[in-house]
Every structure is written in C-alpha cells, then in structure tokens.
Amino acid sequence: MxxxxxxxxxxxxxxxxxxxxxxxxxxxxxxxxxxxxxAVTYLKEYTLRKAKRLxxxxxxxxxxxxxxxxxxxxxxxxxxxxxxxxxxLIHDDVMDQDALRRGGATIHTIYADVHRQQYGMQDPxxxxxxxxxxxxxxxxxxxxxxxxxxxxxAPLKVKALSKLHKQIVTVGYGQMLDVVxxxxxxxxxxDVFLVxxxxxxTYTYETPISVGAILxxxxxxxxxxxxxxxxxxxxxxxxxxxxLGMFGDEEKLGKANTSDLREGKHTLLIIxxxxxxxxxxxxxxxxxxxxxxxxxxxxxxxRQIIRDTGSLxxxxxxxxxxxxxxxxxxxxxxxxxxxxREFLDGVADYMINREY
Amino acid sequence: MxxxxxxxxxxxxxxxxxxxxxxxxxxxxxxxxxxxxxAVTYLKEYTLRKAKRLxxxxxxxxxxxxxxxxxxxxxxxxxxxxxxxxxxLIHDDVMDQDALRRGGATIHTIYADVHRQQYGMQDPxxxxxxxxxxxxxxxxxxxxxxxxxxxxxAPLKVKALSKLHKQIVTVGYGQMLDVVxxxxxxxxxxDVFLVxxxxxxTYTYETPISVGAILxxxxxxxxxxxxxxxxxxxxxxxxxxxxLGMFGDEEKLGKANTSDLREGKHTLLIIxxxxxxxxxxxxxxxxxxxxxxxxxxxxxxxRQIIRDTGSLxxxxxxxxxxxxxxxxxxxxxxxxxxxxREFLDGVADYMINREY
Numbered sequence: 001m002x003x004x005x006x007x008x009x010x011x012x013x014x015x016x017x018x019x020x021x022x023x024x025x026x027x028x029x030x031x032x033x034x035x036x037x038x039a040v041t042y043l044k045e046y047t048l049r050k051a052k053r054l055x056x057x058x059x060x061x062x063x064x065x066x067x068x069x070x071x072x073x074x075x076x077x078x079x080x081x082x083x084x085x086x087x088x089l090i091h092d093d094v095m096d097q098d099a100l101r102r103g104g105a106t107i108h109t110i111y112a113d114v115h116r117q118q119y120g121m122q123d124p125x126x127x128x129x130x131x132x133x134x135x136x137x138x139x140x141x142x143x144x145x146x147x148x149x150x151x152x153x154a155p156l157k158v159k160a161l162s163k164l165h166k167q168i169v170t171v172g173y174g175q176m177l178d179v180v181x182x183x184x185x186x187x188x189x190x191d192v193f194l195v196x197x198x199x200x201x202t203y204t205y206e207t208p209i210s211v212g213a214i215l216x217x218x219x220x221x222x223x224x225x226x227x228x229x230x231x232x233x234x235x236x237x238x239x240x241x242x243x244l245g246m247f248g249d250e251e252k253l254g255k256a257n258t259s260d261l262r263e264g265k266h267t268l269l270i271i272x273x274x275x276x277x278x279x280x281x282x283x284x285x286x287x288x289x290x291x292x293x294x295x296x297x298x299x300x301x302x303r304q305i306i307r308d309t310g311s312l313x314x315x316x317x318x319x320x321x322x323x324x325x326x327x328x329x330x331x332x333x334x335x336x337x338x339x340x341r342e343f344l345d346g347v348a349d350y351m352i353n354r355e356y
Numbered sequence: 357m358x359x360x361x362x363x364x365x366x367x368x369x370x371x372x373x374x375x376x377x378x379x380x381x382x383x384x385x386x387x388x389x390x391x392x393x394x395a396v397t398y399l400k401e402y403t404l405r406k407a408k409r410l411x412x413x414x415x416x417x418x419x420x421x422x423x424x425x426x427x428x429x430x431x432x433x434x435x436x437x438x439x440x441x442x443x444x445l446i447h448d449d450v451m452d453q454d455a456l457r458r459g460g461a462t463i464h465t466i467y468a469d470v471h472r473q474q475y476g477m478q479d480p481x482x483x484x485x486x487x488x489x490x491x492x493x494x495x496x497x498x499x500x501x502x503x504x505x506x507x508x509x510a511p512l513k514v515k516a517l518s519k520l521h522k523q524i525v526t527v528g529y530g531q532m533l534d535v536v537x538x539x540x541x542x543x544x545x546x547d548v549f550l551v552x553x554x555x556x557x558t559y560t561y562e563t564p565i566s567v568g569a570i571l572x573x574x575x576x577x578x579x580x581x582x583x584x585x586x587x588x589x590x591x592x593x594x595x596x597x598x599x600l601g602m603f604g605d606e607e608k609l610g611k612a613n614t615s616d617l618r619e620g621k622h623t624l625l626i627i628x629x630x631x632x633x634x635x636x637x638x639x640x641x642x643x644x645x646x647x648x649x650x651x652x653x654x655x656x657x658x659r660q661i662i663r664d665t666g667s668l669x670x671x672x673x674x675x676x677x678x679x680x681x682x683x684x685x686x687x688x689x690x691x692x693x694x695x696x697r698e699f700l701d702g703v704a705d706y707m708i709n710r711e712y
Contacts, residue, residue: 029529033550035536036529091493095486119539121620121646130451130535133489137447138528140496145521154510161517165501172494173385173392179486180391183475194389264477290477 003346006339010057018048018079025142039135042110047086047139049102050254054351055081057343059208062226065340068216070151077150077215081208083143084164088171088203090136094129095179096263103254108132152215160214163223167207174198178265182290187266189275193235200241201234228329233348236322239315240352242267246303247312252356258299264290268318272311273302281305319352359702362695366413374404374435381498395491398466403442403495405458406610410707411437413699415564418582421696424572426507433506433571437564439499440520444527444559446492450485451535452619459610464488508571516570519579523563530554534621538646543622545631549591556597557590584685589704592678595671596708598623602659603668608712614655620646624674628667629658637661675708 001009022044029036056078063074092098093106100106105113112128119127147161177195181187209230210223218226244253245260246269260267270289274282288294288302306312326348330336357365378400385392412434419430448454449462456462461469468484475483503517533551537543565586566579574582600609601616602625616623626645630638644650644658662668682704686692 032526032529032554033533033547035532039529039532088493091489094489097482115539119536119541121539121541126453127535127539129485131532133447133450133492134528134532134535136489136493137444137496138525140493141521141524141528144500145518145525148514148518148521154514158504158510158513162501162504165497165504168497169494169501170388172490172497173388173395176391176395176487176490177389179483179490180475183471183477183483185475185477191389198388 001342003343003350006061006343007052007054007057007347007350010060011053013075014053014056014060014079014082015048017076018082019044021079021146022047038114039131039138042107043083043086043135043139043142046090046101046104046107047083049104051082051085051102052356053082054347055085055204055208057347058205059212061340061343061347062209062212063216063340064338065336065344066213066216066218066222068212073151074212074215077147077152078208078212080143080146081211083139083146084168084207087136087139087143088168088175090132090139092175094132094136095175096259098255098259100255106132107135147211156215156217160211163210163214164207167202167210170198171203171207174200174202181266182264184266187271189268189271192266192268192271196235196238197231200238201231204237205230205234222333225329225333229326229344229348231326232322232329233326233351236319236326236348237351239268239319239322240354242269243312243315243319244354244356246299246306248356254356258294258296261288261299261302262290262292262294268315269306269311272314273306273309276309276311277305281309323348323352357698359699359706362417362699363408363410363413363703363706366416367409369431370409370412370416370435370438371404373432374438375400377435377502378403394470395487395494398463399439399442399491399495399498402446402457402460402463403439405460407438407441407458408710408712409438410703411441411560411564413703414561415568417696417699417703418565418568419572419696420694421692421700422569422572422574422578424568429507430568430571433502433508434564434568436499436502437567439495439502440524440563443492443495443499444524444531446488446495448531450488450492451531452615454611454615456611462488463491503567512571512573516567519566519570520563523558523566526554527559527563530556530558537622538620540622543627545624545627548622548624548627552591552594553587556594557587560593561586561590578689581685581689585682585700585704587682588678588685589682589707592675592682592704593707595624595675595678596710598625599668599671599675600710600712602655602662604712610712614650614652617644617655617658618646618648618650624671625662625667628670629662629665632665632667633661637665679704679708 026040026044029040059078059081060074064071068074089101090107093101094108098106099109108128111131112124115124115127148157174195177191178199181191206227209226213223213226245257248257250257270285274285284301284305288298327345330344382396385396415434415437416430420427424430445457446463449457450464454462455465464484467487468480471480471483504513530551533547534555537547562583565582569579569582601613604613606613626641630641640657640661644654683701686700
C-alpha cells in the first residue's frame with residue numbers, strides 16, 4: 001500500500017476518535033457557560049475540517065515502527081497533535097490575517113462576525129482576534145492534557161512532554177523569524193531555511209515523530225536518527241508547501257494561493273527569483289510582496305517570473321535532495337521494518353508530489 | 357512573621373532563581389537567531405519586573421504545609437508559575453490593548469516600537485500583537501517544561517501537569533467570558549462571579565496551590581479541601597483587584613487605574629452601582645464604560661457614584677466574607693501546621709488589605 005492510501009486509511013480511523021474526544025469536551029464546556037460551549041464547538045469544527053492528518057500519522061507510524069506495545073492507545077493519543085496543530089494554526093491565522101483555513105472561515109473571522117451580529121461595543125476585528133488568541137490557548141492545554149492523561153507509563157509521558165515543550169519553543173522562535181521576515185525588506189536564503197527548520201520541520205515532522213518514538217520506548221540514539229530523517233523531510237515538505245502556496249489550486253488547498261504574496265513571505269521561490277531576476281522582474285516581485293490588494297493577474301506575473309528565472313525548478317530540486325537525505329537516515333536502521341517503516345519512507349516522497 | 361513579610365522574603369529568594377533560569381534560556385535563544393535572543397530577553401525583563409510573586413508563594417508554602425520532602429526543588433520549580441503568569445499576561449495585554457504592565461511597556465507595545473524603528477513593511481500595531489501572541493506561546497511552553505523537567509517523581513509530575521492543563525482550560529473559558537463581558541451592554545453579578553471564579557480564583561489560587569500540594573504527595577481529598585480554600589480566597593483577591601483597578605494609586609499599581617473603565621469591564625463595583633444608582637448616575641457610568649478617551653475627571657465621577665451607591669462598601673464586605681470562608685476550609689485540617697499554614701491563613705487577609 002502506498003503512503004497516500006495509508007494516510008487515507010489512517011484518517012478514516014483517526015477522525016472518529018477526534019470526534020469522540022470532542023463529544024466529551026463539548027458538554028464540559030457547556031456546563032461552564034454558553035460562551036465556552038460555542039468556543040469548543042468552533043474548535044471541534046475547525047479541527048475536523050478536511051486535513052491531511054500527517055502529524056498524527058507520523059506519530060502513530062513511528063510508534064509502530066519502534067514496536068510500541070499499545071498501538072490502540074497510540075492511535076487515540078495521536079489526536080493530541082492535531083489539536084496542537086489547531087492551536088498553532090488559530091494563532092497563525094491571526095498573525096497572517098487570513099480569512100480562510102481548510103476551506104472555512106478562520107476563528108478570528110468567525111468571532112468578528114459573532115460580534116457584528118450579537119454585540120454592540122468596541123471593535124469586532126479586535127474582539128475576533130482576542131477570542132482566537134484565547135481559543136488557541138485553550139486548544140494548547142486540551143491537547144497537552146490528552147498526552148498527559150494517556151495510558152502510557154509516567155516516565156515515558158514526562159520524556160515525551162519534555163520533548164514537546166522544547167520543540168514548540170523552537171517552533172515559536174521559527175514563527176517569530178517568519179513574522180519578522182514578512183515585515184523586512186530583504187531576507188536571506190539562510191533565514192528561509194532557518195524558518196523552515198525551526199517552524200515546519202520541527203513541528204510537522206520532528207515533534208510527532210519523536211513523541212511517537214519516545215512513547216514506544218525509543219532510546220536517545222533512536223530519537224537522534226529519527227531527527228536526521230525528520231528535519232530534511234520537513235524542510236522538503238515546507239518547500240513543497242510554498243510551491244503549492246504560489247502555484248496550487250485554491251479549491252484543493254482550502255486557502256488563497258495569493259496569501260503568501262499578500263503577507264510578503266520571502267519563500268525560497270521568491271528569494272531565488274529575486275537573486276536571478278532582471279531589474280524589471282525584481283521590481284514586479286517587490287511590488288507584489290506585501291500588497292494587500294493583490295490580484296490573480298499580479299500573482300500570475302510573479303508566477304511567470306518564478307518559472308522564467310529557474311527558481312521553481314531550483315525549489316523542486318531542493319525538495320528531492322532533502323527527501324533523499326531523509327530516507328538515507330532511516331537506512332542506517334535495518335531493524336526498523338513493517339508498516340511503520342513503509343509509511344515513513346513513502347510519505348517523504350508523497351509529500352513533495354502532493355497537490356494540497 | 358506576617359504574610360506580607362513572608363511574601364517579601366520569598367520574593368528575595370525566588371527572584372535570583374528566576375534570573376538564573378533565564379540566564380540559561382537566553383544563550384540558547386541567542387544560538388538560534390537574534391530575533392529569538394531579543395524575544396527571550398524581553399520575556400526575562402517582563403517576568404522580572406516588580407511583582408508580588410503570590411502564585412509562586414502559594415505553590416511553595418502549600419508544598420511546605422503538606423510536608424513535601426524537597427523544598428529546595430519546590431522553590432526552584434515555583435518559578436514556573438510566574439512564567440505561566442507572564443504567558444497569560446502577555447496575551448491578556450493584547451486582548452485588553454493595554455500599553456502598561458508592572459510599570460513597563462507591554463510586549464506588544466515594545467514590538468510595535470521595534471517595528472517603527474527597524475522595519476518598513478506592514479502595520480506596526482499588528483506586528484506588535486503577532487510577536488506578543490508568539491512570545492506568550494513560547495513562555496507557556498518554557499514554563500511547562502520547567503515543571504516537566506523537574507526532579508519530582510514522574511507520576512507526581514504527570515498528576516500536577518494534568519491539573520495544570522485542566523485548570524488553564526478553565527482559565528481560558530473565564531477569560532473568554534471576560535472578553536465577551538467587555539463588548540456586551542449588560543452583564544449580571546452571576547457572570548462576574550463566574551469570571552472571577554474561572555479566571556482568577558482558579559489560576560491565581562487553585563492552580564499553584566494544587567500543583568504544590570500534588571508535588572508534595574497530597575491525596576485527592578487534601579486537594580479538595582485546598583480547593584475549598586483557594587476558590588473563595590481567589591474571588592476575594594479578584595474583588596480587591598477590581599477595587600484597586602478603580603481606586604488604587606497608579607504608581608503603586610504599575611498600570612492605569614482607568615483601564616477597567618476604558619475596557620468596559622463589568623466589575624462587581626460597576627454592577628452594584630448600576631443596580632442601585634439613580635437614572636442619572638447610571639447614565640454617567642454607562643457613558644464611561646468602554647470610553648477609550650476616558651479622563652481622570654470622568655473616572656472620578658464614576659468613583660463617587662460607586663461610593664455614594666454603597667457599591668464600594670458592598671464589594672469590601674464581600675471580600676471579608678470570602679476570606680472567612682477560605683480560612684474556615686483550612687480549619688478542618690489541624691494537621692496542616694507550620695510556616696506554610698501561617699502563610700496561607702495570613703495571605704488571605706493580606707490580599708484584601710493590599711494597596712497593589
């Protein structure tokens with residue numbers, strides 16, 4: 001079975017568990033207040049929107065590959081990382097001022113609308129952002145609590161939580177670089193890779209993989225080898241994400257394919273195009289970056305420049321290079337076999353060939 | 357020794373440990389990037405500003421009262437709750453749009469200024485808020501990691517973390533009610549108590565007290581009795597906080613004594629004054645609530661109405677009633693003695709007589 005099919009099957013197993021989880025949390029919130037009730041209901045809907053479930057799958061299949069004993073619990077607990085994902089995305093949406101996520105309205109946008117319909121005082125946009133900051137925080141602690149309360153041995157949970165917190169700190173540093181990058185006039189290729197490493201590679205790959213490994217009883221050395229897989233696989237994933245963010249189909253993506261430009265993100269695509277472009281091409285890109293009123297026609301001009309300067313090809317080459325590096329790390333461990341190993345090898349390739 | 361002196365002595369022991377903690381974290385961030393380095397430096401300065409250290413003290417003295425074995429580690433780890441406090445305050449400052457906290461600029465204000473001085477693109481206010489959301493998140497995970505990595509037994513840590521996460525979820529629900537309260541035209545006394553219970557009583561009192569108790573090996577029954585102390589003591593603390601927020605000395609408070617009015621907060625003071633006021637008095641209050649350009653003269657009119665309607669006296673009575681209830685809970689446990697017990701009894705009184 002290829003990684004795409006495995007991921008689909010995994011999604012069909014995970015999502016009912018996510019649903020069940022929220023069916024416990026929603027009534028608790030309802031007991032507290034109608035405001036808490038609707039907040040958790042929004043969180044449920046947001047978390048259950050169509051998504052790859054890559055992070056949960058990486059955690060689960062790493063657990064299997066490391067021969068963990070309680071795969072049923074690992075599956076259930078892998079939901080936690082999808083709720084961590086909601087937490088970070090909700091905050092990210094506020095920072096990026098995005099209106100759309102996974103084909104639906106972002107949390108701050110939902111609350112701004114609630115304000116317009118129900119409340120009279122103060123600013124709806126600020127209200128929306130405040131509620132989203134809050135709901136993100138709530139999601140963080142709900143997620144951590146799933147792992148904390150799980151059936152694994154306490155020392156393993158402590159080790160996994162310690163890894164989690166350290167890595168999300170790193171993710172935060174990466175996110176800061178990203179935010180700063182979008183207000184700076186120029187950003188280096190090195191900085192872009194730092195953001196990719198600290199933000200995506202750590203949190204999309206390294207965090208779920210190391211949590212899954214630790215819960216299965218992995219040694220520090222095992223975790224190190226897995227990190228050598230996770231970081232390049234994650235960087236490749238992010239470069240592909242940036243390619244899709246520029247060239248992808250909006251319907252498949254569930255978000256605008258102009259928002260990276262609008263936000264002024266210095267992706268690898270942009271940096272290489274600026275490096276190799278003619279003064280006229282550079283000017284076109286510079287004007288598009290951070291333009292809040294960008295049209296598809298403006299974006300198309302930038303897309304053409306990215307193709308013409310060889311920047312698209314360069315990024316694609318990089319994804320292949322990093323995936324090869326990731327898979328080479330796993331090859332040092334012949335004892336890691338079976339369904340888990342197949343998935344980790346396959347998903348690295350699949351993620352750079354995906355369309356959303 | 358009275359609780360005020362004990363708290364001062366505790367502060368003098370805790371703050372060097374907080375300082376030491378950041379002296380480890382700052383170089384790690386420096387290795388990552390200048391942006392991470394300055395972020396953690398801001399967090400250090402923000403956390404080390406003059407503060408009561410009430411939460412850390414409650415955790416530590418509860419640990420002592422429950423006869424925990426490693427009081428040195430309990431002291432060191434109690435720093436974690438002060439960093440949780442920074443995390444929640446940084447986010448709170450964004451939601452409340454406050455410029456001042458603990459006598460210094462709030463994090464989002466600091467970053468808005470950084471933007472104005474260093475960066476050219478996009479909106480400085482939004483940049484400031486984005487960085488503050490991010491730094492709050494980082495503080496959350498740094499704090500959780502202190503507890504996770506501490507020397508206590510893994511099962512105790514897991515139990516403490518589980519309590520922590522559940523309680524911060526409750527805090528989040530309380531914060532949401534608070535945010536909604538400030539955009540609603542009317543709020544009931546019941547809702548105000550809900551906010552006080554979920555937001556302050558839970559997080560300022562119940563969280564540090566139950567974490568301290570659990571780390572000392574408390575039974576579930578012990579924790580229950582301590583909760584019966586924590587919730588009323590916390591509600592009394594919050595009512596006094598609201599009184600200071602209206603009548604306190606700005607210099608002592610380290611923040612504006614008009615910001616609750618400006619934010620349109622329906623404190624108990626406001627609710628009782630609206631309930632008992634003449635139509636003219638009610639109108640004066642309603643105009644002041646949520647007025648972003650409020651002057652001290654406008655605020656003085658509201659203060660006089662709060663006195664004249666008996667609302668100030670009512671709030672003060674309530675603080676005394678709740679403190680008596682809190683202390684009665686501790687009286688059911690004669691075996692809880694010594695320095696810890698003295699502090700918990702004394703601090704309940706001190707907190708409703710404090711000036712900042």
